[in-house]
Amino acid sequence: MSDDFPIIDPHFHLWDLETNYYPWLSDGVKPSAFGDYTAINKTYLIEDFLADAKNQNLVKAVHLDVGYDPRDPAGETRWLQGVADTHGFPHGIVGYADLRKPNVGDLLDEHMSHANFRGIRQSMNFHKDPGKTYLTDPEVSRTPEWRRGFKELARRSLSFDLQLYYWQMEEFLELARDFPDVQIILNHTGMQVDGREHFEAWRKSMRTLAQAPNVACKISGLGMGDWTWTNQSIRPYVEEAIAAFRAERCMFASNFPVDKLFSSYDAVFNAFKEITKDFTLTERKALFHGNAERIYRL
Numbered sequence: 001m002s003d004d005f006p007i008i009d010p011h012f013h014l015w016d017l018e019t020n021y022y023p024w025l026s027d028g029v030k031p032s033a034f035g036d037y038t039a040i041n042k043t044y045l046i047e048d049f050l051a052d053a054k055n056q057n058l059v060k061a062v063h064l065d066v067g068y069d070p071r072d073p074a075g076e077t078r079w080l081q082g083v084a085d086t087h088g089f090p091h092g093i094v095g096y097a098d099l100r101k102p103n104v105g106d107l108l109d110e111h112m113s114h115a116n117f118r119g120i121r122q123s124m125n126f127h128k129d130p131g132k133t134y135l136t137d138p139e140v141s142r143t144p145e146w147r148r149g150f151k152e153l154a155r156r157s158l159s160f161d162l163q164l165y166y167w168q169m170e171e172f173l174e175l176a177r178d179f180p181d182v183q184i185i186l187n188h189t190g191m192q193v194d195g196r197e198h199f200e201a202w203r204k205s206m207r208t209l210a211q212a213p214n215v216a217c218k219i220s221g222l223g224m225g226d227w228t229w230t231n232q233s234i235r236p237y238v239e240e241a242i243a244a245f246r247a248e249r250c251m252f253a254s255n256f257p258v259d260k261l262f263s264s265y266d267a268v269f270n271a272f273k274e275i276t277k278d279f280t281l282t283e284r285k286a287l288f289h290g291n292a293e294r295i296y297r298l
Contacts, residue, residue, distance in 0.1 A: 010292040011253035031131030034224040062092035081114040099149025119159030166205035176212035188221030220253035223262030
């Protein structure tokens with residue numbers, strides 16, 4: 001069976017440092033969960049992404065928020081819609097909103113004025129290491145202010161991309177059960193960035209979160225926790241994620257250009273193809289294409 005089936009990449013990023021402001025890029029390299037990112041601290045446009053992906057049968061892609069100017073979160077969606085109108089990519093846009101803000105509904109409506117907008121991501125990562133922390137308030141999803149904002153997503157049938165660490169998964173199982181009609185998409189396979197000694201705890205937490213049927217899992221970003229990864233080193237994470245969420249709730253993604261720090265685009269998708277070579281054709285089509293198309297309404 002040929003591996004040249006259509007691919008949807010449901011997690012990639014673009015940035016234009018000449019015309020847009022991104023604090024984490026524009027203001028210099030800072031400590032991060034994925035180490036020194038100097039090599040990617042330069043403009044990365046749709047032409048660069050499509051060149052990286054040229055050897056794969058990429059037919060659609062979804063752009064995730066990338067720390068755009070916090071003074072104008074909808075500006076990123078506005079810019080990306082212009083890119084999509086010109087180049088055809090991205091087919092889906094996941095923007096940013098701080099759900100704690102009392103006027104978050106107005107921001108969501110501004111995002112929604114652009115045809116390719118699908119949902120938001122507000123990264124929830126909380127870590128004892130400040131360099132790995134994205135949101136400084138722990139358990140924010142349990143506060144009435146944040147939940148008020150989450151209800152605004154539900155009212156608009158928008159999805160929520162969930163980025164967190166494994167020890168936060170029980171908290172977000174609670175959220176998923178309280179909002180069963182909101183599609184939640186776990187980012188980066190649960191973002192296990194603290195070493196293989198955490199594997200078993202991560203595995204158990206993935207099984208916990210997967211109990212909520214409205215949570216799907218993007219298998220991506222594995223290079224952020226394993227900078228010299230091989231097919232064999234990431235195989236347990238891929239297989240355990242699929243065991244937890246099942247093939248009908250998982251999708252493969254590149255996380256480019258962040259994961260370009262650790263490998264090529266071909267290496268990422270060829271690894272996923274190799275690891276799933278014994279899966280059924282139906283399962284593989286779902287993992288590489290169908291699930292992303294359905295979940296992001298492409």
